[in-house]
Amino acid sequence: MSKTHVTTSINASLHEFLCEPGDTLLDVLRNELQLTGTKEGCGTGDCGACSVTLNGRLVCACLVLAVEVEGMEVGTIEGIGQSDSLDVIQEKFLEHAALQCGICTPGLIVSTKALLDENPDPTEAEARYYLAGNLCRCTGYDKIIRAVMDAAATLGGAKEGV
Amino acid sequence: MVEQTIGKSVQRKEDLRFITGKGRYTDDINLPGQAYAVFVRSAVAHAKIKSIDSSEAESFPGVRAVLTGGQVADDGLGSLPCGWMLHSKDGSEMKQPPHPVMAADKVRYVGEPLAMVIAETRKIAKDAAELVAVDYEELPATAMVNQAQEGAQIHAEAPHNICYEWELGDQEATEAAIASAAHVTRYSLVNNRLIPNAMEPRAALADYNPGSDELTLYTTSQNPHLARLILTAFVQLAPEHKLRIIAPDVGGGFGSKIFVYSEETALAWAAKKLGMAIKWTAERSESFLADAHGRDHVTEAELALDGTGHFLALRVKTTANMGAYLSTFASAVPTYLYGTLLAGQYKTPNIYVEVDAVFTNTAPVDAYRGAGRPEATYVLERIVNLAAVELNIDPVELRRRNLIQPGDFPYQTPVALEYDTGDYEASLNKALERAGYADFSSRQEEARSRGKLRGIGVSCYIEACGLAPSRMAGSLGAGVGLWESGEVRVNPTGSVTVLTGTHSHGQGHETTFAQLVASKFGISVDDVEVVHGDTGKLDFGLGTYGSRSLAVGGSALSKAADKVIEKGYKIAAHLLETERDKIDFDDGEFRVRDSNQSKTFQEIAFAAYVPHDYPSEELEPGLSEKAFYDPVNFTYPAGTHICEVEIDPETGKVEVVRFTVVDDFGTIINPMIVEGQVHGGVAQGLGQALLENCVYDEAGQLQTGSYMDYAMPRADDLPAFSVDTTVTPCTHNPVGAKGCGEAGTIGSPPAVINAITQALGIRDISMPATPEKVWRALGAGRAHV
Ligand code: FES
Ligand code: FES
Numbered sequence: 001m002s003k004t005h006v007t008t009s010i011n012a013s014l015h016e017f018l019c020e021p022g023d024t025l026l027d028v029l030r031n032e033l034q035l036t037g038t039k040e041g042c043g044t045g046d047c048g049a050c051s052v053t054l055n056g057r058l059v060c061a062c063l064v065l066a067v068e069v070e071g072m073e074v075g076t077i078e079g080i081g082q083s084d085s086l087d088v089i090q091e092k093f094l095e096h097a098a099l100q101c102g103i104c105t106p107g108l109i110v111s112t113k114a115l116l117d118e119n120p121d122p123t124e125a126e127a128r129y130y131l132a133g134n135l136c137r138c139t140g141y142d143k144i145i146r147a148v149m150d151a152a153a154t155l156g157g158a159k160e161g162v
Numbered sequence: 163m164v165e166q167t168i169g170k171s172v173q174r175k176e177d178l179r180f181i182t183g184k185g186r187y188t189d190d191i192n193l194p195g196q197a198y199a200v201f202v203r204s205a206v207a208h209a210k211i212k213s214i215d216s217s218e219a220e221s222f223p224g225v226r227a228v229l230t231g232g233q234v235a236d237d238g239l240g241s242l243p244c245g246w247m248l249h250s251k252d253g254s255e256m257k258q259p260p261h262p263v264m265a266a267d268k269v270r271y272v273g274e275p276l277a278m279v280i281a282e283t284r285k286i287a288k289d290a291a292e293l294v295a296v297d298y299e300e301l302p303a304t305a306m307v308n309q310a311q312e313g314a315q316i317h318a319e320a321p322h323n324i325c326y327e328w329e330l331g332d333q334e335a336t337e338a339a340i341a342s343a344a345h346v347t348r349y350s351l352v353n354n355r356l357i358p359n360a361m362e363p364r365a366a367l368a369d370y371n372p373g374s375d376e377l378t379l380y381t382t383s384q385n386p387h388l389a390r391l392i393l394t395a396f397v398q399l400a401p402e403h404k405l406r407i408i409a410p411d412v413g414g415g416f417g418s419k420i421f422v423y424s425e426e427t428a429l430a431w432a433a434k435k436l437g438m439a440i441k442w443t444a445e446r447s448e449s450f451l452a453d454a455h456g457r458d459h460v461t462e463a464e465l466a467l468d469g470t471g472h473f474l475a476l477r478v479k480t481t482a483n484m485g486a487y488l489s490t491f492a493s494a495v496p497t498y499l500y501g502t503l504l505a506g507q508y509k510t511p512n513i514y515v516e517v518d519a520v521f522t523n524t525a526p527v528d529a530y531r532g533a534g535r536p537e538a539t540y541v542l543e544r545i546v547n548l549a550a551v552e553l554n555i556d557p558v559e560l561r562r563r564n565l566i567q568p569g570d571f572p573y574q575t576p577v578a579l580e581y582d583t584g585d586y587e588a589s590l591n592k593a594l595e596r597a598g599y600a601d602f603s604s605r606q607e608e609a610r611s612r613g614k615l616r617g618i619g620v621s622c623y624i625e626a627c628g629l630a631p632s633r634m635a636g637s638l639g640a641g642v643g644l645w646e647s648g649e650v651r652v653n654p655t656g657s658v659t660v661l662t663g664t665h666s667h668g669q670g671h672e673t674t675f676a677q678l679v680a681s682k683f684g685i686s687v688d689d690v691e692v693v694h695g696d697t698g699k700l701d702f703g704l705g706t707y708g709s710r711s712l713a714v715g716g717s718a719l720s721k722a723a724d725k726v727i728e729k730g731y732k733i734a735a736h737l738l739e740t741e742r743d744k745i746d747f748d749d750g751e752f753r754v755r756d757s758n759q760s761k762t763f764q765e766i767a768f769a770a771y772v773p774h775d776y777p778s779e780e781l782e783p784g785l786s787e788k789a790f791y792d793p794v795n796f797t798y799p800a801g802t803h804i805c806e807v808e809i810d811p812e813t814g815k816v817e818v819v820r821f822t823v824v825d826d827f828g829t830i831i832n833p834m835i836v837e838g839q840v841h842g843g844v845a846q847g848l849g850q851a852l853l854e855n856c857v858y859d860e861a862g863q864l865q866t867g868s869y870m871d872y873a874m875p876r877a878d879d880l881p882a883f884s885v886d887t888t889v890t891p892c893t894h895n896p897v898g899a900k901g902c903g904e905a906g907t908i909g910s911p912p913a914v915i916n917a918i919t920q921a922l923g924i925r926d927i928s929m930p931a932t933p934e935k936v937w938r939a940l941g942a943g944r945a946h947v
Contacts, residue, residue: 022285036190037183039413041361042446046869049361077183090181094173097834100842101668102180103362103413109181128878135869137361137414138668140845140906141877143838 008069010035011079019066026050026061029076037077037106041135048134051107051114052076058114060133077106080113089113089151098147100138108134112148121156124149164686164750167677171834172687176672185411188365188380189443196367196439197226199429200287202277202294203451204269207305207523207862208314209298211267211276219279219293224286228294229432230277231264239263239431242422243396244488247639248326248497248519256326256519259317261487261526263397263427269298270316270486271525272863273451275424280432280440303523303862307483308460310520316486317521325484325519326493330501331577336514339475343466347549353537354929355458355483355856356849357872358530360667362413363444364453366426368433376404377434381426383409383695384419384665385705388642390697392422392490399430409695412667416846417529418453419667420707421490425452450867455856456530458483459496459537465545471555473564475512478504478541482519482527489528491707493519498638499534499626499708505575506542507586507622507800508564513576523862529707531846532907535625543621543912548925557916558594561622562587568890579626581798582893589824589888590622593802596884597822602806615809616819617921623803623909626796627901628713628892629704645792646710647703648718650679650726652785654771656764657689663703664715665695668842669903670835671711677831678716678897682723683763684750701788709901712831713797717895721789724896730766732781737761737769797892797900801825803844805913809921814937816852816918822884825905828891829898836902840885843906849875850907851914855930873930 003018010033017032026043029035029052041049043062050061053075081087089112092098099105108131115122115130122130127148128141136144179185216228241260248256265276277294281287304313310323317323340346366381377400383389386407394402412419425442433440444452459480466475482496501515546564550557565586566573573581594600602618609616629635632643649661660679666672676690693699703715727747734752735742744755753760761769769776770785806820823840830836853873857865866872891898911929918931924939 020285030190031192035183037185039187039362040189040443041363042869044446044868044870047361047446081182083178083182083184086181093181094177097171097174097177097670097838099174099177099180100670100838101360101362101412101414102177102185103187103360105180106183124882125878132876132878135361135874135876137359137416137846137874138842139838140841140843140875140883141880142841142883145877145882 004067006067006070008072008074010074011076021067023066024062025052025064025066025069028066029061035076035078039103039106041104048111049104049107051110051134053110053114058111077110080109088154092147092151092154096143096147096150098139098144104134104136108136108144112151116152116155121152164684166681167687168681168831170832172673172677172832174670174673174835175676176670187362187411187413188367188382191367191380191410193367193369193439196441197280197282198284198287199278199280199432199440199442200284200291201275201425202279202291202296204265204272204274204276206269206298206300207272207303208301208316209269210301211265211269212297212299214277215295216277219290222286222290222293224282225290226280226282227436228277228279231262231266234263234428234431235266237431239399240397242424242427243392244493245490245641246494247641248328248493250327251329256493257317257320258488259319263424263431271523273525274486275428278428278432280436305523305858305860305862307458307481307520307522310522316523320521323521325488325521328497328517329515331514332512333514336475336477336512339512340464340466340477343474344469345467345553347465347545347552349463349545349548351461351541351544352928353457353459353461353540354850356456356530356854357450357856358416358418358453358456359449359874360414360416360418363446363449364419364423364425365443366429367439367441368430369439370433370437372437376406377430378406378408379426379430380408380410382412382419383407384412384415384667384707386665386695386697387663387703388705389422393427393430397427399427400434406698409665415667416531417456417533417707420705421454421528447867450872451864452525454489454526454528455485456527457537458527461541463541463545465549467549467553471553471560471563473508473510476504476510478515480517482517483522483524484519485522485524485526487526489526492526492528495529495534496537500538502577502579503535503538503624503626504542504577506539507566507624509566511576515577524858531843532904533708535904536847536908536911539621539623539908540912543623544915547916557620561590561620580795582795583890584798584800584826585888585890586622586800589801589826592886592888593804593822593824596824596886597804597806597820599804609808613811615811615921616806617917618804618806619913619916619920621803621909621913621916623905624798624800625905625908627709627799628793628797629708629710630796631794632792642704643792644704645790646714646718647701647788647790648715648722649700649786649788650719650722652726652767654768656685656767658683658685660690660692660719661700662692662694662715662719663700663705664711665706669706669711669839670832674712674831674835675716675719679719679723682720682727684748685763709903712897712899713892713895713901714791714793716897716899718789718791720896721791722787725787725789726785729785729787730763733766733770734761736777736781794894797828799825799827799900799902799905801905801909803909803913805910805917807914807917807921809936811940814933814940816931816936818848818881818914820884821881823906823909824886824888825902826888826890827902828889828900830887837885839902840906841883843904844883844910845875845880847907847910848880848914851911851929851931853879853930
């Protein structure tokens with residue numbers, strides 16, 4: 001089968017790859033580009049483990065065809081913060097132990113970032129609704145919500161200071 | 163002096179890699195040149211396999227091989243064993259029909275693997291798997307647990323599909339007590355079947371090195387050593403010293419990754435046979451079809467009480483679904499992890515339980531978080547509640563009248579266990595206070611003014627954890643002793659590598675065990691690295707399940723650390739030219755008593771590895787010790803759950819508005835981690851009570867095979883939890899810990915149903931209490947008014 005050449009920006013750096021028409025963005029991220037931080041929990045858009053942003057919009061990478069990202073901007077967990085440069089959301093996840101096995105965590109952090117970009121000051125109910133697309137089997141969500149609310153408060157505080 | 167961290171909420175050491183996307187789970191690992199496997203699974207629940215035609219798949223471009231169950235049999239691979247032998251009432255052994263790695267002659271559940279396609283890419287393997295033509299001669303299916311004994315026979319070895327008929331307790335005394343009791347409460351219930359759904363699907367990567375004949379299997383396992391033992395001693399996949407199993411980061415297990423499954427076994431066999439690396443990752447639909455499921459009991463129970471509301475006797479008769487084959491621990495779950503827990507927190511003098519385990523044409527059923535104990539707690543905490551309603555006694559008061567009191571320990575139950583310690587009323591009282599139980603009626607009034615129905619439900623649970631005293635486990639039929647091992651390696655610079663036979667797949671052992679060992683040595687948690695999950699690194703271990711890791715694995719590490727300290731004393735005595743008995747070890751320093759001479763832990767470590775002047779005849783160099791810990795008893799975590807619900811009568815939707823838990827887990831090392839374990843456990847319990855239900859139709863087709871059909875708890879389904887503890891340290895292990903991993907799942911479902919039935923003013927509602935069921939129950943209630 002002939003492969004398609006795709007040029008895209010991933011975490012603000014230019015990437016090129018070849019893919020088959022049926023390959024999903026998730027396949028390419030994980031298997032071609034070795035960006036394995038994005039996880040597959042279902043492959044059907046139901047669990048959010050594969051959450052990434054596409055031109056700033058939150059999507060399930062398992063539902064996006066790789067050829068669709070030509071010329072777009074993809075954001076993954078690897079672009080959010082590294083161990084020596086953690087994002088506030090990551091710091092709060094760490095502080096509140098908002099994770100256990102960690103498999104859902106990259107997706108949740110990407111989703112939380114999208115939430116706070118859209119709605120910097122969510123109520124707890126809004127946060128729960130927004131993150132309802134991300135399944136976590138380990139935590140019961142309580143500590144995740146604590147981390148999200150704390151991150152929102154911290155970022156809000158930072159904004160006020162500007 | 164280094165700050166000590168026992169009892170402190172130290173940040174989890176493992177989390178940095180997870181929050182940055184640097185976790186290394188099985189599917190994240192790739193080997194050069196690896197091929198991909200896809201399984202061909204049975205499309206029908208019960209059939210003879212007349213033929214498998216794989217020729218078209220084999221000639222599909224990119225396909226390396228198609229292997230079938232027939233070839234597995236030809237290669238002489240053994241059957242997947244069940245590790246726990248049960249005996250029926252009549253003394254006969256349970257029926258353990260062969261559990262083939264891949265089906266060869268007959269299929270017995272939808273999703274059973276019968277062939278595998280190995281190809282250059284996953285996509286090719288998947289396409290080619292569609293081309294494998296299986297000719298079935300269909301047989302009638304037996305899918306329902308309550309019809310199993312009359313249904314079509316699934317295994318030649320098991321007439322009426324009965325695996326065993328087990329009993330525990332004094333039948334005669336129990337029946338006599340029931341016959342003469344002032345009051346008997348009767349209850350029939352179904353404990354709904356669940357699908358564990360760890361968010362990481364099972365996966366494996368097998369690599370064979372033809373030069374050395376070594377086989378390496380990366381797999382999503384909670385107990386890699388046990389898997390190696392089973393695959394070598396029983397399945398005879400490879401000699402034990404030629405098989406290395408690595409369970410890297412594992413994305414949740416909840417029991418479902420304890421078991422040795424067909425897929426990783428077939429994968430390792432194929433890798434060796436074909437001399438290549440092969441990878442398999444389950445799709446979520448395969449997890450639904452072929453992960454071992456949980457629960458699935460049908461039960462009748464009777465609770466007898468005297469005229470003053472004291473329990474006289476409990477009789478329980480349960481039919482438990484084993485599915486089509488006996489999975490690794492399946493037989494023990496509805497028996498030794500269920501019947502033995504039926505005393506709960508109460509002084510019920512007579513208990514008798516019978517369990518019929520049956521085969522059905524459904525996926526195997528085995529341990530799922532709580533494993534038997536949630537089922538026992540559900541029976542007991544529902545029937546106690548019903549008795550309270552029938553006798554018009556407050557449910558809390560009725561419980562209080564029957565609680566085992568602190569002065570009663572050690573307490574021998576009529577169902578085999580001896581509880582070592584506890585204070586059940588203390589956790590009950592604390593929970594009632596936290597939950598605002600006394601003011602419930604005002605909240606109920608207020609809700610009523612808004613047209614909403616409120617209810618409050620209590621559940622007092624106990625569990626037996628810390629599997630297991632090996633001798634006791636052996637006498638009950640366990641195939642292996644259930645001790646645990648640990649190794650503490652002090653490196654020359656004084657940092658410490660800790661190896662444990664337990665496995666962490668979310669529990670935070672890398673932190674908790676580091677805290678435990680660091681506190682022993684008076685060093686920083688950052689200087690302790692915990693290693694687990696690799697048979698190439700530690701000799702043996704029994705793994706993680708049954709909330710055993712800290713109580714049993716932690717105790718082994720505690721013993722190993724004590725041995726290190728003991729050796730440290732000797733080294734210090736030599737270096738400080740004094741006697742061992744004149745030295746104290748405290749805060750990371752060996753000090754000569756009544757002098758200012760001392761050596762730090764780091765100095766001792768260094769001296770142990772680079773001895774210039776060392777009495778090598780008496781003292782070996784190095785500072786590394788192993789220890790084994792075999793518990794003398796189970797541990798008995800216990801506590802109280804209180805659920806408050808608000809129901810919208812228009813929609814039947816149940817909202818959990820408050821959920822309060824007070825647990826006694828004994829000594830706690832990291833409260834933040836423990837709290838997380840409780841939250842997660844409660845979430846799974848609320849899932850069972852309100853949302854989750856695995857359904858097969860009569861033909862044995864799974865009706866709930868995706869997240870669109872199987873409702874998982876999501877962030878907007880659950881409340882914030884109110885969690886606290888009381889502490890009575892375990893009396894018989896050096897850590898004092900009892901285990902906390904399953905309690906949430908065990909205590910919560912009856913609290914929810916007790917709350918809903920109270921709100922609705924009805925006797926019972928089956929789990930899951932979906933909006934539709936609640937709405938119908940309201941309709942039925944209204945019709946009767
Ligand atoms: S893997 Fe994409 S939503 Fe689950
Ligand atoms: S931390 Fe395990 S699924 Fe969320």
